[in-house]
Amino acid sequence: MDDVSNTKRGRGRPRAFDTQNVLSRAQDAFWNGGYAATSLDNLVIATGLNRPSLYSAFGDKHALYMAAFTKALQDTVATLSDLLSIDEPLQQALMRLFALATDTYRTGETGQRGCFFISTAVVEAVGDAEIRESLRLALDEMDRLFEDRFLRAQRVGELPTEADIPIYAKLTTAMLNGMAVRARAGADAQTLTRMGRGLTTLILDANARQND
Amino acid sequence: MDDVSNTKRGRGRPRAFDTQNVLSRAQDAFWNGGYAATSLDNLVIATGLNRPSLYSAFGDKHALYMAAFTKALQDTVATLSDLLSIDEPLQQALMRLFALATDTYRTGETGQRGCFFISTAVVEAVGDAEIRESLRLALDEMDRLFEDRFLRAQRVGELPTEADIPIYAKLTTAMLNGMAVRARAGADAQTLTRMGRGLTTLILDANARQND
DNA sequence: CATATTTTGTACTGATCCGCATATAATTAG
DNA sequence: CTAATTATATGCGGATCAGTACAAAATATG
Numbered sequence: 001m002d003d004v005s006n007t008k009r010g011r012g013r014p015r016a017f018d019t020q021n022v023l024s025r026a027q028d029a030f031w032n033g034g035y036a037a038t039s040l041d042n043l044v045i046a047t048g049l050n051r052p053s054l055y056s057a058f059g060d061k062h063a064l065y066m067a068a069f070t071k072a073l074q075d076t077v078a079t080l081s082d083l084l085s086i087d088e089p090l091q092q093a094l095m096r097l098f099a100l101a102t103d104t105y106r107t108g109e110t111g112q113r114g115c116f117f118i119s120t121a122v123v124e125a126v127g128d129a130e131i132r133e134s135l136r137l138a139l140d141e142m143d144r145l146f147e148d149r150f151l152r153a154q155r156v157g158e159l160p161t162e163a164d165i166p167i168y169a170k171l172t173t174a175m176l177n178g179m180a181v182r183a184r185a186g187a188d189a190q191t192l193t194r195m196g197r198g199l200t201t202l203i204l205d206a207n208a209r210q211n212d
Numbered sequence: 213m214d215d216v217s218n219t220k221r222g223r224g225r226p227r228a229f230d231t232q233n234v235l236s237r238a239q240d241a242f243w244n245g246g247y248a249a250t251s252l253d254n255l256v257i258a259t260g261l262n263r264p265s266l267y268s269a270f271g272d273k274h275a276l277y278m279a280a281f282t283k284a285l286q287d288t289v290a291t292l293s294d295l296l297s298i299d300e301p302l303q304q305a306l307m308r309l310f311a312l313a314t315d316t317y318r319t320g321e322t323g324q325r326g327c328f329f330i331s332t333a334v335v336e337a338v339g340d341a342e343i344r345e346s347l348r349l350a351l352d353e354m355d356r357l358f359e360d361r362f363l364r365a366q367r368v369g370e371l372p373t374e375a376d377i378p379i380y381a382k383l384t385t386a387m388l389n390g391m392a393v394r395a396r397a398g399a400d401a402q403t404l405t406r407m408g409r410g411l412t413t414l415i416l417d418a419n420a421r422q423n424d
Numbered sequence: 425c426a427t428a429t430t431t432t433g434t435a436c437t438g439a440t441c442c443g444c445a446t447a448t449a450a451t452t453a454g
Numbered sequence: 455c456t457a458a459t460t461a462t463a464t465g466c467g468g469a470t471c472a473g474t475a476c477a478a479a480a481t482a483t484g
Binding site for chain 1: 244245246248249320322323324325326330331332334335336337338339344345347348351376379380382383385386387388389390391393394396397398399403406407409410411413414415417418419
Binding site for chain 3: 221224
């Protein structure tokens with residue numbers, strides 16, 4: 001929007017950084033260490049900006065985190081939307097989803113860092129109403145994406161009409177959360193993959209009974 | 213073990229506190245705010261002990277947390293063992309389990325605090341190898357308890373011989389983790405209960421096909 | 425070229441952090 | 455009753471925390 005690469009240049013000295021890039025770096029920093037344990041010195045090093053630049057561009061530490069959170073949610077929704085829009089059987093879609101999650105959750109410079117929301121927002125959610133609401137919103141957003149996908153599968157006949165789609169969506173989100181927790185605890189790729197396949201198989205098998 | 217109520221009194225001034233009780237208070241403090249954001253001043257207030265007493269009894273902040281973690285795991289294993297040892301159908305056992313989780317995760321003075329391990333250990337797991345290993349151990353321990361229960365169900369004929377018990381156990385643990393995340397985000401009891409019932413139904417329905 | 429405006433860089437502030445030094449209190453051993 | 459031992463209480467100290475003041479740098483305007 002208002003980064004250096006964009007045309008609309010103001011009056012004074014031009015910014016020497018790209019806003020989205022800085023937010024990505026800040027996101028990485030929070031993702032590794034969590035919100036509370038990530039100091040402004042850490043953020044200064046991670047982003048390459050100095051403190052006053054960070055403050056003038058984003059506000060205080062909390063505001064910077066919220067900006068990183070918002071970007072993380074946007075990126076997640078975009079990625080999942082693309083992934084779920086592929087025209088393929090439900091089973092393949094779910095397997096693809098969980099495979100991507102496995103890769104994402106196991107990535108990280110300092111170690112397997114899991115999911116940004118689980119690794120940073122969950123702890124703060126009790127003492128910070130804004131983070132709590134944002135976390136709730138992010139989870140609901142994921143539910144919604146999965147609901148849409150399951151509804152599509154239902155329309156195609158891959159799921160029966162009596163299938164409880166809203167619950168399936170929440171189970172899918174919960175499984176991702178569980179996989180993120182496991183990844184952060186050091187689980188290997190095979191374990192995560194098997195978990196995803198486990199839920200996938202369960203959903204498909206449970207609905208494969210009545211084929212009249 | 214070595215608390216004031218116990219007989220074996222040493223030489224000097226007797227302790228004015230109960231070790232297990234202090235650990236419970238410390239556990240509550242960490243549970244609410246997480247490890248990093250819970251200061252020693254918080255812990256002093258929460259436990260009622262002053263700093264030197266805390267340090268001489270448990271060591272530094274990290275050691276105190278690890279002691280609280282260990283106690284939390286012991287308590288969890290004890291509770292789950294009791295709950296899963298009840299002689300009842302698998303469906304009832306799972307529903308009882310998830311009902312207990314719903315209640316536990318929604319309890320808390322300052323708000324719905326979820327699961328101790330998810331709320332405190334997950335964030336620290338990347339930067340702290342000891343916490344990471346303990347978290348892995350705790351998750352594995354829960355898996356083991358659920359595996360035992362599913363194996364018992366299999367022996368009784370509630371699950372077929374080809375059922376993938378180890379995965380069912382991990383899915384159960386993951387669902388508890390997902391519920392804990394949701395609870396911390398402010399989810400109501402109905403949502404959590406439905407999630408638990410969702411997985412329970414899925415496991416039972418997926419295995420109810422081949423009744424020859 | 426001079427001035428206004430915005431960003432950057434350095435350094436600082438008061439608060440809070442964790443851990444400990446020191447002194448007092450309470451108990452046992454002799 | 456005296457000495458040894460352990461726990462409690464107060465308060466300190468260096469490090470780190472989040473946030474900001476102030477000056478230098480870089481651009482646009484006139």
